[in-house]
Amino acid sequence: MSLVETDDVEGGENVSLHQRILSDIREKILSGAWAPGHRIPFEHELTTQYNCSRMTVNKALSQLAKAGLIERRRRSGSFVRQPQSQAAVLELHDIRIEVEALGLPYRYERLGRLKRRSSAEDRALLGLATPGPVLALEGLHFAGERPFALEQRLINLSAVAEAGEEEFLEIAPGPWLIGRVPWSEAEHRIRAMAADENTADALDIDASAPCLVVERRTWSAEHPVTHVRFIYPAESHTLVARFTPSQG
Amino acid sequence: MSLVETDDVEGGENVSLHQRILSDIREKILSGAWAPGHRIPFEHELTTQYNCSRMTVNKALSQLAKAGLIERRRRSGSFVRQPQSQAAVLELHDIRIEVEALGLPYRYERLGRLKRRSSAEDRALLGLATPGPVLALEGLHFAGERPFALEQRLINLSAVAEAGEEEFLEIAPGPWLIGRVPWSEAEHRIRAMAADENTADALDIDASAPCLVVERRTWSAEHPVTHVRFIYPAESHTLVARFTPSQG
DNA sequence: ATACCGATTATGTATATACATATTGAAACG
DNA sequence: CGTTTCAATATGTATATACATAATCGGTAT
Known part of the structure; x- marks a missing residue:
């Protein structure tokens, strides 16, 4: 971790799909629109929503999981974590x-x-x-x-x-x-x-x-x-x- | 970031290839075997070394880059960063x-x-x-x-x-x-x-x-x-x- | 020499696919 | 009624492939 750091995602246009999915979901969570415990759409749903492959969605969600924002459970789906x-x-x-x-x-x-x-x-x-x-x-x-x-x-x-x-x-x-x-x-x-x-x-x-x-x-x-x-x-x-x- | 956190990579056996590549390289860097400025093997070299696909290597290297341990330059390769x-x-x-x-x-x-x-x-x-x-x-x-x-x-x-x-x-x-x-x-x-x-x-x-x-x-x-x-x-x-x- | 241009190269991103694995829910069984 | 088994499901990991993009190297023309 770093103590001083800037968010590397700008709201621009020419961002990759990966980045867009990431910031979309993060925004939903941080704004509170998706409360802790809320189930995030399944990978295959996001796949159709963003019209992309499962790998792309998976990469983004894995990253959010590693960052600790969401928790992923096999067979159950991905959930917004308590702010812990x-x-x-x-x-x-x-x-x-x-x-x-x-x-x-x-x-x-x-x-x-x-x-x-x-x-x-x-x-x-x-x-x-x-x-x-x-x-x-x-x-x-x-x-x-x-x-x-x-x-x-x-x-x-x-x-x-x-x-x-x-x-x-x-x-x-x-x-x-x-x-x-x-x-x-x-x-x-x-x-x-x-x-x-x-x-x-x-x-x-x-x-x-x-x-x-x-x-x-x-x-x-x-x-x-x-x-x-x-x-x-x-x-x-x-x-x-x-x-x-x-x-x- | 979290102030108190444990390293999630254990030295065990049943780790994924992804994790293995990650910790191998990280170890090389942190131990000093690969000094700052050192060019780490190209993706295609690691591909043959670990006998895996480029995607797997790429994912690991991208993660190291995001973590700030290495810097990646197109056409030139990936380099160990100064500890900055x-x-x-x-x-x-x-x-x-x-x-x-x-x-x-x-x-x-x-x-x-x-x-x-x-x-x-x-x-x-x-x-x-x-x-x-x-x-x-x-x-x-x-x-x-x-x-x-x-x-x-x-x-x-x-x-x-x-x-x-x-x-x-x-x-x-x-x-x-x-x-x-x-x-x-x-x-x-x-x-x-x-x-x-x-x-x-x-x-x-x-x-x-x-x-x-x-x-x-x-x-x-x-x-x-x-x-x-x-x-x-x-x-x-x-x-x-x-x-x-x-x-x- | 210098400036330009194109080929080469390594990384960046995305896809489709495949199989493994953990977990759930329901059906089958004692 | 409780337990076991099994199939369905969502995620986890990996592959082969494709094309985009940036940087570098050489050769060519000025």
Whole structure:
């Protein structure tokens, strides 16, 4: 995998059939038109739909399978996978799983919730060009009795209107969003900082203690969805990322 | 891409020809037997070598090309690429490039160099099972006059013997290694910490100021190559990683 | 020498075909 | 009624073939 990479499929005309099938299906999945679990047309159906041979369709589907977008089952067909290839990335930040892996009880608690018209700062964080409604959330993830991470989140309500109806009192917005919004791209920023007063207070650590900050922006089909900032006390947290340059 | 993933090719017997060709060639490249620039056999040669059709060979080579291990040129053949697809990952930590991107002059300065038999701690960091010679290096990366990052590195001399002859007085070991050792896997650990005395002194910051620590372990064909720890002052550095869930 | 042009060559893409393999669903059987 | 068997089905892998495309090499003409 590579951390910085551009999509090599352009929407042009002179693309190969192979590429066209690939991007068509990928678009359907990422847009949500084909939800997880949905059965993709059989190879022979796509064969007639695209008026091409089975080999061509097969190559495209095999590639999608290798990329983890779909799962192929003999005799049954091909199915859109749960967004879990993505979870492999996101599990870094599915805090419930991290906490439970430590054998500690997990709990989420909302600290604040505010629906507002996006400020200039909100738009900068989300990458929005024009003003619109956003939902600002602050919450605390607990491992047992101890605060484990502080979460500060913005949700673009123009992209995810239903989020405006949610209270997020005890369910964390992260899992809620993952279940509803298929994402196509995410950007992480990782840095260290000294805890400010608000943070130190929430996490119950000393002021100016070192913290690890992970910020993530997520897009779905070009539209900004959410910006989230996780703040971890330094002692409690190490990110681990394992890379293989290429996967056969 | 996924952050945590296992190689799906086992060394077993009942693998498809496709997989066998793939892993054969990949092994040749990663082991260094075929250096960057080396022309790999033409499709029709592999066809006779593996006694299979051109399509099968072509599929395997196309996949290697997409993975970035080789480059294919019409009429000329297929060539092992410089390890640069990997640079897309590593550029996160090619500090020279980061510094020069800021428009500042870059300089590396060695602080210490020690050849020794690996201690238990060395082996833990490198992931080595048995004792052997290692090279321990400490150095400082400068952006202009200011220290930019402190580097603490171990090199497994059993894997990279030539490194023992290098002084690394003004050239950083990172680029030196990348040019010589093709790597097959890397693991990053990222965390925040308060500067200890040695670090604060080297980086010219306050003791207990927050720092971002990036540790990387690298393997080449199952053999540990190097362990490196970069320590950045919090103000100077943010890691950015951009993910796309799958690449067509 | 230099510029142009065409033949050659290796890869790029697609087809039709064949058989293997895993899984399902239903029929046959105890 | 439960179990076994078998045929149908969708995918997995491989082949032989065909033509397209890009790059290179040589020869020819300027």
